[in-house]
Amino acid sequence: MPREPNSQSTGAGALLAILRDGQARTRAELAQLTGLARSTVSQRLDALMSHRWVVPTEDFISSGGRPAAAFAFNERVRVVLAADLGATHARLAVTDLGMTVLAERAAELPIDRGPEPTLEWLVTAFREMLAEIGRDLTQVCGVGVGLPGPVEHASGRPVNPPIMPGWDGFPVPEWLGARIGAPVLVDNDVNIMALGEHWTARPEVDHLIFIKIGTGIGCGIISGRRLHRGAQGAAGDVGHIRVPSSEALCRCGNVGCLEAVAGGAAMAAALRAAGVDARGSRDVVALMRAGDTRAARLIRQAGREIGGVMASIVNFFNPSVIVIGGDIAEAGEQVLAGVREAIYSRSLPLATQHLSIRASDLGDRAGIIGAAVMVVEHVLAPDTIDRALTG
Ligand SMILES: [Zn+2]
Incomplete structure (x- = not known):
């Protein structure tokens, strides 16, 4: 069976990787999980315990009902x-x-x-x-x-x-x-x-896209449980993908970039042009919450524009989870509804069948x-x- 590159280790590091899920295990359980002899497991546990990466747990009752020594990852050691x-x-x-x-x-x-x-x-x-x-x-x-x-x-x-x-x-x-x-x-x-959201969504998610909608727009890509950075670290720069309907000038010098129509800075500028005092993305959301219909309309439209670009990305990349974060994500359903509507109407059914599109769980802690x-x-x-x- 192919193994993950980071699980090549059959040494103490691999035992620690098993225990990192937070569950305490006995020597017998670890021997069974790794296929190692129980004496080898003991040696490796001793090495891990000498650095306090692993600690014995008290009062552990094995499945036979008999007390057995169990070992757990020591999250507090560093x-x-x-x-x-x-x-x-x-x-x-x-x-x-x-x-x-x-x-x-x-x-x-x-x-x-x-x-x-x-x-x-x-x-x-x-x-x-x-x-x-x-x-x-x-x-x-x-x-x-x-x-x-x-x-x-x-x-x-x-x-x-x-x-x-x-x-x-x-x-x-x-x-x-x-x-x-x-x-x-x-x-x-x-x-x-993206790493933070993937950690929170663990352990089942292999392919996840995190979109940050703040002053600008960008995304982080988790592919095969790893961050995909691209050749020059520029992967995920979706803010400068062209939106066909727009001729808006972008800070990058091009016209019609997603960010120039759906970013928080662009929305704030549109509100200022209409005589409303809005300095940045947080003000746009605050205005929407206070009942300003122009801000609400802009946010819904931004959701649809972002969803339109994401629909192509869903067809191309086939993620199982899309997480939306950043200041504008605080608008909740006002922005999510537009994103979902555009993705479901324009992506292929096979790609959206089990696709989850949701707001960040971690918020500004991501x-x-x-x-x-x-x-x-x-x-x-x-x-x-x-x-x-x-x-
Ligand atoms: Zn641009």
């Missing part, structure tokens, strides 16, 4: 620092290895202040949050950062980010790593949100959960664990 940095707003979290949020903070933090002031603030905030929960930097196993622009994932450096002056090529992982003393992983905000997932999947990858235990 912590993860997660940051979701937007254009003007930052959300931070300290999580355990099961993505449980132990401390959380949100603040106004304009990204255009440049990398060093922004990251200095981040380090100070993380230190304070760790102190609040009685932890310190020695317990941090990694840092995950989402940025509002393109990132070269291998190096963790932003690449020509349009709204982030001074950040182009800035070595975020090296800079933060030197101050925190742990590996640092960086990706763009939509990708980490980014921090995804940043933590990115770190945990890296740190607890079976091969990484095997190397850590043998090295």
Whole structure:
């Protein structure tokens, strides 16, 4: 049977991967699941316990009714620092290895202040949050950062980010790593949100698309349970797909881009042109909630335009779940109805038969959960664990 590339390990890392579902298991159960001799299982459990990745659980009763020693993944042994940095707003979290949020903070933090002031603030905030929960930097196993622009994932450096002056090529992982003393992983905000939503939808979803409808529009793609970044990290840039009916000028220089008709900035501009005070996507949703019919009409139409583009993507990619997030998703059914209507009327029946289209479960926490997932999947990858235990 073909195996997932990250499950090649038959060592201690593979045992840990089994236990990460949170269920405690006995040596006999682990031997049965892995096909390993019970003595080998014991050796590997000892290695995992020596690093406290795994702990024995108390009072475990086996199926025979007789007490038996069982072992569980120790989610609390290390912590993860997660940051979701937007254009003007930052959300931070300290999580355990099961993505449980132990401390959380949100603040106004304009990204255009440049990398060093922004990251200095981040380090100070993380230190304070760790102190609040009685932890310190020695317990941090990694840092995950989402940025509002393109990132070269291998190096963790932003690449020509349009709204982030001074950040182009800035070595975020090296800079933060030197101050925190742990590996640092960086990706763009939509990708980490897709990771967060996929984690929440686990374990059944193989192919998922997360669409963020905020100031602009972008999507993160999970294909075969993995994030698909594309050759240059530009996969999912649906905001600049052409909408046939539109001649609206886009910030990218083209006309008729999806974002230029259905993005939050475009809707706010349309409202301002009609004499309504709307500065951004949050104002558009607030106006709709306050009963403004122009805002409601714009949001419904945006849903249909986005659905029209997504209909083609559904035919092409055949996802089983589409999750809608970002500020405009807060409009709920007003935007979802339009998206669903366009997708179901224009996609092929086979592709939509079992398709679920829903609003984000995580809301504005999707980014921090995804940043933590990115770190945990890296740190607890079976091969990484095997190397850590043998090295
Ligand atoms: Zn464009």
